[in-house]
């Protein structure tokens with residue numbers, strides 16, 4: 001059993017420690033967060049819309065262990081909101097396109113992002129494949145050239161890097177596609193769609209059975225957002 005420890009430091013007095021052991025497959029993550037003190041520089045609070053995909057009658061992908069994509073993405077979205085409050089001292093103004101198990105149309109998801117003049121829009125999904133060995137994380141950016149294409153690509157790399165380095169998910173790359181939810185938002189701000197692993201892979205579907213892993217995924221995404229904004233693109 002290999003113990004690993006990651007200490008993530010920002011230039012501010014803050015220390016987040018992730019400890020995990022690496023067994024076969026995905027790393028089992030449990031993390032301790034030592035929060036010494038938060039002292040962010042003053043600045044305009046960034047608005048983030050998190051978009052948990054599917055919902056209601058649309059379950060999304062069904063996991064090999066019967067978990068549903070719509071529940072996984074909603075739980076991660078809820079945890080992002082909680083961690084932003086408890087750990088990031090409400091650093092971001094975070095909205096969700098849905099807070100419950102309801103189906104929102106793709107048009108309305110985009111409409112909300114535009115109405116809020118969001119700084120970034122992050123759609124959360126899980127992947128599905130006929131090949132049970134398919135695994136890893138993909139982050140999608142709209143393939144339409146738009147005002148925020150470069151920022152969206154940079155954001156996608158930041159999120160992907162965090163999920164790979166902090167949690168051990170394989171990187172399948174940043175990809176470009178013509179998904180409706182990306183198409184309808186990319187002209188208004190950086191927009192990405194994260195495929196957080198495969199519901200058809202035993203390790204990755206099993207990963208989401210544990211609340212601490214849901215929390216780790218939420219934290220890694222938040223770190224990706226934090227790094228993106230701090231890079232000052």
Ligand SMILES: [Zn+2]
Pocket residue numbers: 053054060061069124125126
């Ligand atoms: Zn989906």
